[in-house]
Amino acid sequence: MDNNPATNNTAATVNSLKVAVVGTGYVGMGTAVMLAYLGHQVVGIDIDQNKVDMLSRGELPIYEPGLEDLLIESKDRLRWTTDYSTAIPGADVIFICVGTPPLPSGQPNLNYVAEAARSVAKNLNGKLQVVVNKSTVPVGTGDWVSRIIEDNALDYASGQYVVVSNPEFLREGTALQDSLYPDRIVLGSNSPEGIARLEQLYAPLLQQTFTAPSIAPRPETYGLPQLVKTSLSSAEMIKYAANAFLALKISFANEVAGLCECVDADIEQVTRGIGFDQRIGHRFLSAGAGWGGSCFGKDTAALISTGSEYGYSMPILRAAVEVNQRQRHLIINKLQRHLRRLQGKKVAVLGLAFKPNTDDLRDAPAHDCIHRLTELGAEVVVHDPVAMPHARGQWAHLKYQEAESAEAAMQGADAVIVMTEWDDYRHMDWDKALSGMRRRLIIDSRNILATVPENTTIEQIGRVHAAQPSTVGAGALT
Known part of the structure; x- marks a missing residue:
C-alpha cells in the first residue's frame, strides 16, 4: 500500500464507519462533509426540511469557502434526512451538533441538546454506539446526556451506549483547513471503548493518510495533530x-x-x-x-x-x-x-x-x-x-x-x-x-x-x- 498522504485514495484506505450527525449548522455541516470526505458513510439529520432539501441538492445554506466543493465531491457517502429512525440505528458514531444559544443568565440554553439526546436514545439499536457531544456545552453536560440516554433508550445496558466529548476548534472562514489539518483532537470520556472508536474514526486525520483536496492543500509545514485524551x-x-x-x-x-x-x-x-x-x-x-x-x-x-x-x-x-x-x-x-x-x-x-x-x-x-x-x-x-x-x-x-x-x-x-x-x-x-x-x-x-x-x-x-x-x-x- 502507498502510505504517501499525497497519493492515498481516502475512500479505498479508510476503515469506514457509519456516522450520524444531528444538526446541520456550521459545526454539524462541516463535520458531516469532512467525515464523508475521509471515507465514512454519513447521514446528516435536521428538523428543517428546507435545509435537508438544499443539502441533498448539493447546496449550502451558509457561506464557507471550499465547503460546497467538498460537499459535492463527497456526495456518494452523504445523505440528509429529518428522520432519526432511519439514521440512528445503524450508526457506529452519533454526533450531537445542535445550537446552545445563551440565556439571559449567560448560561447556554441546553434544550436543543436535550431534545437531540432524547431522539437519539429512542432510536439506538442495542450494539455498542458512541454518542459524541460536539456542541459547546458546560462542564457536566456529558454526564447529563448519559443520564438522558439511560432514561430514554429502549434497551439500555451499562457500557452499551457511551458518551464522548469532542469539542470543535473551527474558525469560520477557514473551517475546511481547520477540519482537515487541526492542531489537536480532544477526546474526553470515561469509556476506553468510546475513545478507541473515535480514534478509529479520526485515524485519517491523526495519521494524515487522506488525499488532500485541491481546494485545501496540506500546508507544507504541517505535521500531525496532537491527540488529547481526557x-x-x-x-x-x-x-x-x-x-x-x-x-x-x-x-x-x-x-x-x-x-x-x-x-x-x-x-x-x-x-x-x-x-x-x-x-x-x-x-x-x-x-x-x-x-x-x-x-x-x-x-x-x-x-x-x-x-x-x-x-x-x-x-x-x-x-x-x-x-x-x-x-x-x-x-x-x-x-x-x-x-x-x-x-x-x-x-x-x-x-x-x-x-x-x-x-x-x-x-x-x-x-x-x-x-x-x-x-x-x-x-x-x-x-x-x-x-x-x-x-x-x-x-x-x-x-x-x-x-x-x-x-x-x-x-x-x-x-x-x-x-x-x-x-x-x-x-x-x-x-x-x-x-x-x-x-x-x-x-x-x-x-x-x-x-x-x-x-x-x-x-x-x-x-x-x-x-x-x-x-x-x-x-x-x-
Whole structure:
C-alpha cells in the first residue's frame, strides 16, 4: 500500500464507519462533509426540511469557502434526512451538533441538546454506539446526556451506549483547513471503548493518510495533530477555556491599542514586536472593533456564570467582556469626533459579517454600529460581499439601505466605516471610491489601510499617525 498522504485514495484506505450527525449548522455541516470526505458513510439529520432539501441538492445554506466543493465531491457517502429512525440505528458514531444559544443568565440554553439526546436514545439499536457531544456545552453536560440516554433508550445496558466529548476548534472562514489539518483532537470520556472508536474514526486525520483536496492543500509545514485524551469534564472545560483565552487575547490587544493612541505609539508595530515571543504569538492579537460571532461572547459568559454558581469570581474574563463592549462604542466616538452631530449625515458601513469569509452575523460588531448610527439620526448605507441576504432576514429590525458595491455605498457619504476586514475592501481603488464622497473621512475599525490618499482623514485603532498623506494613489493601499 502507498502510505504517501499525497497519493492515498481516502475512500479505498479508510476503515469506514457509519456516522450520524444531528444538526446541520456550521459545526454539524462541516463535520458531516469532512467525515464523508475521509471515507465514512454519513447521514446528516435536521428538523428543517428546507435545509435537508438544499443539502441533498448539493447546496449550502451558509457561506464557507471550499465547503460546497467538498460537499459535492463527497456526495456518494452523504445523505440528509429529518428522520432519526432511519439514521440512528445503524450508526457506529452519533454526533450531537445542535445550537446552545445563551440565556439571559449567560448560561447556554441546553434544550436543543436535550431534545437531540432524547431522539437519539429512542432510536439506538442495542450494539455498542458512541454518542459524541460536539456542541459547546458546560462542564457536566456529558454526564447529563448519559443520564438522558439511560432514561430514554429502549434497551439500555451499562457500557452499551457511551458518551464522548469532542469539542470543535473551527474558525469560520477557514473551517475546511481547520477540519482537515487541526492542531489537536480532544477526546474526553470515561469509556476506553468510546475513545478507541473515535480514534478509529479520526485515524485519517491523526495519521494524515487522506488525499488532500485541491481546494485545501496540506500546508507544507504541517505535521500531525496532537491527540488529547481526557475525562468528560476536562474536555468540556478545554473548549470554554480555549475560547475565553482567545477572547481575552483580543481584548488585551484592544486595551493596549487605547493606550497606544494616548502615547503616540502604533499598535500594529507593538503587537508585531511582542508576537515574535513564542510564548505569545501573533494570532488573535489584532486590535479593532472587538470580537463577535457565536462563540467568544457566549463562552466567556458561560464560564463567568459557571463561576458564579460556585461563588468563584472571574474578574479577568469580566474585564475582557467590558473592553470588547467599549470597542464598539469607540467606533462611534471616533466618528463623532469629526462629524459632531450625526443627525442628517450619511454614513457608509462596509462589512456586516463578524469576520471575513463568512456570512455569519451572530454578535457582529456591525449590528451595534448600525443600530447606534440610526439612533443618532444618521442615514446608513451598507455593503458586504456575501452577508447582505442573511441580514435582510436576521436584521430586519435595523434601518439601513443596501448598496451593490462598496463604491456605491460610499457615494455621497459623509464618512465610511470599515467594520469587516474583507480583502475586497483591502484591495479596492480607495482613491476612486473616496472621490464620490461628500467628505473624505474613513473610520477604519480593522486597520486594513496602510496608507491614505491625499486630503483624506482617517481614524484607526491604536494608530494616531499610522497613515500619512500619499500621492502614490490607490496602489499604495494594502
